[in-house]
Amino acid sequence: xxxxxxxxxxxxxxxxxxxxxxxxxxxxxxxxxxxxxxxxxxxxxxxxxxxxxxxxxxxxxxxxxxxxxxxxxxxxxxxxxxxxxxxxxxxxxxxxxxxxxxxxxxxxxxxxxxxxxxxxxxxxxxxxxxxxxxxxxxxxxxxxxxxxxxxxxxxxxxxxxxxxxxxxxxxxx
Numbered sequence: 011x012x013x014x015x016x017x018x019x020x021x022x023x024x025x026x027x028x029x030x031x032x033x034x035x036x037x038x039x040x041x042x043x044x045x046x047x048x049x050x051x052x053x054x055x056x057x058x059x060x061x062x063x064x065x066x067x068x069x070x071x072x073x074x075x076x077x078x079x080x081x082x083x084x085x086x087x088x089x090x091x092x093x094x095x096x097x098x099x100x101x102x103x104x105x106x107x108x109x110x111x112x113x114x115x116x117x118x119x120x121x122x123x124x125x126x127x128x129x130x131x132x133x134x135x136x137x138x139x140x141x142x143x144x145x146x147x148x149x150x151x152x153x154x155x156x157x158x159x160x161x162x163x164x165x166x167x168x169x170x171x172x173x174x175x176x177x178x179x180x181x182x183x
Contacts, residue, residue, distance in 0.1 A: 011129070018056045025052035058091070064128055065098035075107025076124060079178035084128075100127040104178045105134070112159030117142035120149065121179050138164060141180035144171055 026049035033040045069078055084099035085092045105122040112118070118140050125133045136149040138161060147153070147164035154162045169176050 014057075014060050017060070018053050021056035022049040022053040025049055061128075062095075062097045065101065068126055069101070069103075072103060073107075076103040076105050077178055078102075079104045079123075080174040100125070100130065102126075102175055104175065108136075112155075114159035115161075118159070118161070119179065123175065137179070139176060139179045140166070141176070144169055144173075144176065146176060146179075 026045050029040075029045050029048045033042075033045065065081065072078075079102050081098045081101040083096035085096040087093065103124045103126065105124055108120075108122040110120040118138060120136060120138050123135050123137050125135070138147045138149055138153070140146065143166075145166045145168045147161070147166045149164075152163040156162070
């Protein structure tokens with residue numbers, strides 16, 4: 011966040027300096043208000059560019075094994091352009107490298123979900139997926155596993171068959 015603020019300030023200062031140099035070269039033929047207006051415009055463009063580029067930058071630097079399962083867009087009336095072109099403000103990735111299964115429960119698998127947010131900390135949550143039963147559960151306190159892989163104490167949440175997180179978690183590698 012700090013580096014983005016510095017980037018926005020540098021963009022505004024650079025454009026203001028360029029417009030100032032053009033104004034000096036033209037011997038004052040351009041209006042003086044053009045320098046701060048162009049700096050403000052450059053800062054706005056830099057900010058919007060960083061907002062829209064966040065998802066691509068973040069997903070490109072994810073570790074191997076992470077697969078983006080779902081993206082959440084954030085249109086906002088405070089940013090009117092997002093009503094036309096929403097940007098990705100957060101997304102969920104499935105850590106396929108963390109896959110754990112049990113021979114006694116072939117339709118169930120444990121994987122980590124990684125939650126990314128634009129201005130939020132990244133969170134990793136272990137999840138239990140029942141691919142045949144179309145449901146999932148957080149692996150939290152009170153969840154126990156029997157020797158045959160059976161699960162007790164899980165708070166299952168039923169989901170649709172086309173749920174992107176379940177589909178990604180249950181896809182064969």
